[in-house]
Structures are given as structure tokens and as C-alpha cells.
Amino acid sequence: MSTILDVPKSRINLSMLGAYIGKPVCFVGRVEKVHPTGKMFTVVDGERQSVCVELNDPVEEELSGIVEVIGIVSNKGALMATTFSMLRDEKGIPFDLELYNEALKVIHDFPQHYPFVVSSSV
Amino acid sequence: MTVRQTQGAIESLFNDVPVRNPVSQVMTADATPGHEEVASSTTISNEIPGPSGNNTSSCAISPMKFSPMKDTIKEDSLKRFGTKFTPISQLNQYLSDWTIRVRVTHKTEIRNWSNSNGEGKVFSFDVIDKSGEIKITAFNSQVDTFFSLVEPNEVYLISKASLKLANKQFATINNDYEITLCGNSCVLACRGRDVPSTRYRFVPISELEDKDPDVIIDVIAVCQEAGDLAQITTKAGKQLTKRELRLIDSSGKMVTLALWGEQAQTFNAPCHPVVAIKGARLSTFGGRSLTAFHSSILMVNPEIPEAFALRSWYNQEAHAYNFHSLSEFRSKAGEFTTNWKTLSDVETQQLGHGEKADYFNCVATVVFARKKNCLYQSCPTTSCHKKVHQQPNGRFHCDKCGKDYSGFKYRFILCVNLADFGDNTWATCFQDTAENLLGLTAEELGGLRDTDEDAFNQVFRKVYFSTHVFRNRIKLEIFNDECRVKVTVLEVLPLDHRQHSKNLLDRIRTLAQKN
Numbered sequence: 001m002s003t004i005l006d007v008p009k010s011r012i013n014l015s016m017l018g019a020y021i022g023k024p025v026c027f028v029g030r031v032e033k034v035h036p037t038g039k040m041f042t043v044v045d046g047e048r049q050s051v052c053v054e055l056n057d058p059v060e061e062e063l064s065g066i067v068e069v070i071g072i073v074s075n076k077g078a079l080m081a082t083t084f085s086m087l088r089d090e091k092g093i094p095f096d097l098e099l100y101n102e103a104l105k106v107i108h109d110f111p112q113h114y115p116f117v118v119s120s121s122v
Numbered sequence: 123m124t125v126r127q128t129q130g131a132i133e134s135l136f137n138d139v140p141v142r143n144p145v146s147q148v149m150t151a152d153a154t155p156g157h158e159e160v161a162s163s164t165t166i167s168n169e170i171p172g173p174s175g176n177n178t179s180s181c182a183i184s185p186m187k188f189s190p191m192k193d194t195i196k197e198d199s200l201k202r203f204g205t206k207f208t209p210i211s212q213l214n215q216y217l218s219d220w221t222i223r224v225r226v227t228h229k230t231e232i233r234n235w236s237n238s239n240g241e242g243k244v245f246s247f248d249v250i251d252k253s254g255e256i257k258i259t260a261f262n263s264q265v266d267t268f269f270s271l272v273e274p275n276e277v278y279l280i281s282k283a284s285l286k287l288a289n290k291q292f293a294t295i296n297n298d299y300e301i302t303l304c305g306n307s308c309v310l311a312c313r314g315r316d317v318p319s320t321r322y323r324f325v326p327i328s329e330l331e332d333k334d335p336d337v338i339i340d341v342i343a344v345c346q347e348a349g350d351l352a353q354i355t356t357k358a359g360k361q362l363t364k365r366e367l368r369l370i371d372s373s374g375k376m377v378t379l380a381l382w383g384e385q386a387q388t389f390n391a392p393c394h395p396v397v398a399i400k401g402a403r404l405s406t407f408g409g410r411s412l413t414a415f416h417s418s419i420l421m422v423n424p425e426i427p428e429a430f431a432l433r434s435w436y437n438q439e440a441h442a443y444n445f446h447s448l449s450e451f452r453s454k455a456g457e458f459t460t461n462w463k464t465l466s467d468v469e470t471q472q473l474g475h476g477e478k479a480d481y482f483n484c485v486a487t488v489v490f491a492r493k494k495n496c497l498y499q500s501c502p503t504t505s506c507h508k509k510v511h512q513q514p515n516g517r518f519h520c521d522k523c524g525k526d527y528s529g530f531k532y533r534f535i536l537c538v539n540l541a542d543f544g545d546n547t548w549a550t551c552f553q554d555t556a557e558n559l560l561g562l563t564a565e566e567l568g569g570l571r572d573t574d575e576d577a578f579n580q581v582f583r584k585v586y587f588s589t590h591v592f593r594n595r596i597k598l599e600i601f602n603d604e605c606r607v608k609v610t611v612l613e614v615l616p617l618d619h620r621q622h623s624k625n626l627l628d629r630i631r632t633l634a635q636k637n
Binding site (some may be wrong): 102103110 | 618634
């Protein structure tokens with residue numbers, strides 16, 4: 001499913017999940033629990049709400065810290081992940097999830113300044 | 123008249139147990155002068171026994187389920203305690219057995235400590251009555267007993283506590299004494315509409331100049347501007363957060379108020395709020411300035427007449443004033459009202475084109491540094507930085523000192539190009555800022571230049587594409603008929619991304635509110 005990576009994805013937190021059902025989104029949160037099968041894990045966002053992330057293939061490595069998940073929101077309110085990347089706590093400056101959440105709110109409160117458009121690069 | 127109750131009565135009041143046996147209370151009339159007669163308008167006044175000798179009444183406390191920890195004492199029970207209370211202003215160590223009737227104006231959180239003498243906990247609260255104010259402190263087990271009982275703005279009868287001389291160093295209340303609660307202290311909630319609440323004694327800003335330093339005062343003013351939250355490291359190495367507010371009032375003067383710790387962090391009041399501070403200390407730091415204590419009471423837009431008056435003064439007249447400041451402003455990055463600009467603002471806002479130089483802070487990346495001619499040979503004398511010229515005899519001549527020297531010292535004159543998302547600009551870093559940016563002294567770099575070309579280049583490679591906070595001075599200068607803005611870097615500071623992000627978010631929200 002490489003097509004999802006070419007399409008613009010909104011950055012959301014969980015309070016916006018309902019508005020993006022069936023749409024591709026980018027979600028950043030902290031890993032909470034990993035299901036024994038490795039095909040599902042829960043993630044918490046900056047507002048302390050949690051969501052289930054479902055994968056096609058079981059995760060191979062140790063999941064912890066902050067993850068950025070790209071996927072589609074299912075109509076059950078879970079995230080069907082296409083891909084994800086981990087931002088490890090040990091590397092670089094610790095990620096401030098609450099601050100990220102504040103920035104997210106700004107992006108959504110002022111769409112006129114942060115337009116959600118695809119600009120073609122020349 | 124002093125009120126004396128038997129120990130049993132007190133204990134029964136504190137136990138959550140209905141009292142079944144009648145308890146006799148002895149009320150003795152003392153002709154002790156200076157005790158306040160409670161006004162008859164209060165709810166507990168009716169049964170003032172006459173001054174004619176002893177008045178013994180044995181009254182049963184009715185066997186109701188009585189929990190004074192949580193309930194307000196019933197009126198009729200209060201009447202039995204008698205009505206003479208000591209005004210705060212008349213408390214002294216020679217009084218035995220006093221009772222005060224006061225309102226709590228301020229209550230601190232519980233603070234724990236642990237040092238070589240052991241551990242402990244403490245909390246304190248300030249109280250007020252018609253005559254004055256006093257601070258009350260409770261330690262260790264008294265914290266457990268009284269912390270949940272005492273609520274701000276409620277009125278209490280307090281007795282059987284110990285009075286001692288106040289520790290003026292930490293005092294924000296003007297009283298020579300302070301009270302400490304002990305094991306058998308009595309704190310009873312009661313009604314007291316006539317007991318005043320927080321009393322402010324506001325001083326106009328213009329009068330601060332005449333006051334002695336270190337006095338504790340109250341000020342009410344409009345916050346013209348609030349600085350960013352800054353991290354300060356004290357000489358002892360402690361980390362503190364600080365925020366400076368710029369206060370103005372109708373006296374036409376301006377003063378800075380420093381908030382610390384939690385007060386600094388939680389202060390968030392855009393749109394020029396009225397700020398009232400009670401118990402701030404006047405200091406001579408930077409002329410005259412105010413600093414808040416942990417125990418100072420800060421109120422934003424309080425609903426008091428002085429605040430309303432200030433608000434209407436500000437809306438109508440303040441624009442015409444030219445406020446003279448009592449405090450010196452050191453516009454260091456992250457300290458006071460940092461003037462944040464982007465590099466594109468330099469052009470669009472014509473910074474530096476005015477009569478005086480402009481000072482601004484920006485977040486920028488070093489994209490180039492001129493390696494050639496980044497050092498010059500300077501006079502070796504400590505305070506003279508003039509360029510020296512090499513003489514045919516190998517000595518170095520300084521025009522300013524008028525002398526020849528055998529050597530010189532290297533000094534920086536580093537030209538860099540700074541860029542951000544919008545624009546770029548050339549800027550000059552002199553000795554201190556260049557040493558800070560490159561991470562080595564001029565002498566060291568000079569040595570490398572002469573000996574190790576690779577290491578010399580490496581110094582510059584390291585700094586390319588590094589992002590910092592730059593505090594700059596910009597001024598339009600005429601040089602050989604040519605007009606150019608010259609940017610001088612006054613300070614290079616590390617970029618704290620989180621603090622910067624928070625700063626940007628605050629500014630976005632403030633701008634949004636203005637619209």
C-alpha cells in the first residue's frame with residue numbers, strides 16, 4: 001500500500017478521530033501496551049486518550065516510547081497502520097507529547113495559516 | 123473577659139463523639155484591659171455576661187453528633203465561649219490565654235524538608251482581623267491536625283497557640299510577632315461577616331523610589347508587558363524559573379515585578395491585566411524593582427475598586443503617558459521582554475533605520491563563516507583592543523597607546539551569515555560571542571591557523587548549520603557614502619526547542635485573542 005504515503009495525511013490527535021474515519025492520518029503518541037500477538041498495540045496521545053493500532057504483520061522489534069503511525073482510521077475507531085516509525089526516548093531531546101498536542105491544536109484551529117494542500121514540487 | 127474551658131470540653135469538641143454528660147464551663151471575668159468587645163451586630167453577642175464578678179454557667183452541650191473538624195460551630199455553642207477576643211495588634215508574649223477571631227487570607231501548601239537535623243513538614247497561613255494581620259505556622263503533627271481544617275477566606279477562633287517574635291527575613295506580613303500552633307491549640311470555625319478579608323495597602327509606583335529597600339509592600343498596577351519564562355541559575359547552582367512583569371500605574375511610573383517558580387509558570391494573562399500583589403519586596407536590583415515571595419499573594423484582575431479604577435484609567439488615559447521606568451531593563455535573551463524577530467522582519471520592518479539602534483532576538487542557523495580575516499592582531503595591553511601594525515623591526519606599534527610592543531594578542535572579528543526560513547543576514551561576532559560560537563579562544567584558533575590547517579577548518583565545519591538564539595544589535599551606518607545596516611551579535615545562546623515552541627504557542631494564542 002505505498003499509495004498512502006503519496007497522499008496528504010492530516011496530523012490528528014484522538015479527539016479528532018471521529019472526523020477522519022476512513023481517511024489517511026498521521027498520529028503521534030506514546031506506546032502503552034503491546035498485544036502478545038504483536039499485531040496490535042495501544043498508543044496514548046498528548047491528551048491521555050488511547051487508541052488501538054492494528055498492523056498487518058506482527059511487529060518485529062521492541063516497541064516503546066513515542067511512535068508516529070501512518071494509517072487509516074477504521075469505523076471502529078482503531079488505526080489500521082500502514083507504517084510506523086519510533087522516536088526512541090534515548091536519542092536526542094525527549095519528545096514532549098503535550099507540547100506536540102498544543103501545536104496540533106494550533107494547526108487545526110487556524111487552517112487558514114496552515115492550509116492542508118498538496119503543493120507540487122518543481 | 124477571658125474564656126476558659128476545661129480540657130475535657132475541648133477534647134470532646136475535637137472527638138467525633140456525641141457528648142452525653144453535661145460539661146460545666148467556667149467563665150471568669152478578668153478586668154484585663156485592652157480586650158475587644160465584640161460588636162453586638164455579630165451572631166454571638168447576645169449573652170455578654172455583665173462585668174460583675176464570676177459568672178458560672180453550667181451548660182450541657184447537647185448530644186448532637188458534633189464534628190468541628192468539618193462543621194461550623196453552632197451559634198449557641200459559640201455564645202458560651204464568651205465574646206471578648208484579643209485584637210491581633212494587641213497580642214504580645216505577656217498575654218496568657220488569648221483567643222483571636224480572624225479570617226484566613228492566605229494558606230500555603232505543605233512543605234516537606236529533610237536535613238541533618240531530621241525531617242519535618244510545615245504549612246502556614248496568614249490571618250487578618252480589624253486590627254492587623256499575623257502569620258500562623260504549624261509543624262509536623264500539627265500539620266496533620268490543622269491542614270485540612272483551615273480554609274482560605276473562612277473565619278476561625280484560634281487559641282492556645284504560642285506567640286513568638288517574627289522571623290523578618292521571610293516575613294511578608296507586617297507584624298513583630300508570629301504564631302505557632304501546638305499540640306493543644308484550638309482552631310474553631312465560626313461566622314464572622316464583620317471580619318475583614320485581605321487588606322491591601324497599595325503604594326503608587328512613583329512612591330517606591332522614596333521607600334527604603336527591602337520593605338514589604340502591596341502594589342496594584344496594569345501589566346503592560348509580561349516577559350517570557352526564563353531559567354536562572356543562582357550562584358549556588360540552583361535552577362529557578364523567573365518571569366518579569368512590567369507594571370504601570372496612574373502615577374506615570376513603571377516598575378518591574380519578578381515572579382518566581384510556580385507563580386511565574388502559571389502566570390498567563392494577556393491583554394494588559396490589572397495585577398495586584400500583596401507582600402512583595404522592594405529591592406534595589408536594577409534601580410528599584412519588585413520581587414515576589416512564594417508567600418506573596420498575586421491577584422490578576424481582582425474585583426476590587428482599585429482595580430476597576432486602574433482599568434478605566436488605562437483604557438482612557440494611559441496611551442498619552444510616557445512611562446518613566448524605575449527599573450533598568452536588561453534585554454537579555456529569555457529574560458525580559460525579548461524582542462523576537464525573524465530575519466525577514468529585518469527587511470520588512472526596516473530594523474535599525476531609526477535614530478537609535480534596534481535590539482532583537484532571533485532563532486537562526488549559521489550557514490557561513492568567513493575564515494579569512496576572522497582574527498586580527500590586537501594591542502597586547504589588557505584593555506586596549508586596537509589593531510597593531512607590524513614595524514620593519516618586527517615589533518608591533520599601537521596607534522592608540524602610541525607604543526611599540528614585542529608581541530600581540532589575537533582577537534576575533536568574525537563575519538557570519540545567519541539564515542532562517544525567511545531570509546538571511548550578515549552579522550559580526552566580536553571576541554566573546556565568537557569564542558562562544560566557535561568553542562575556543564582567539565589565541566587557540568590563531569595557533570591552529572598557523573600550525574594545523576585541518577583542525578582550523580574543522581572548527582568552522584562544526585559550526586556550519588548549527589542553530590542558536592542570537593541577540594543582536596542592528597543599526598543603519600554610513601560608510602564611504604554607502605548606507606548599510608550593520609548587525610552585531612551581542613550574545614549567542616543555545617536554542618531550547620521546547621521553550622521556544624512554548625514561546626511561539628503563547629504568542630500565537632495571544633495574537634489570536636487580540637483578534
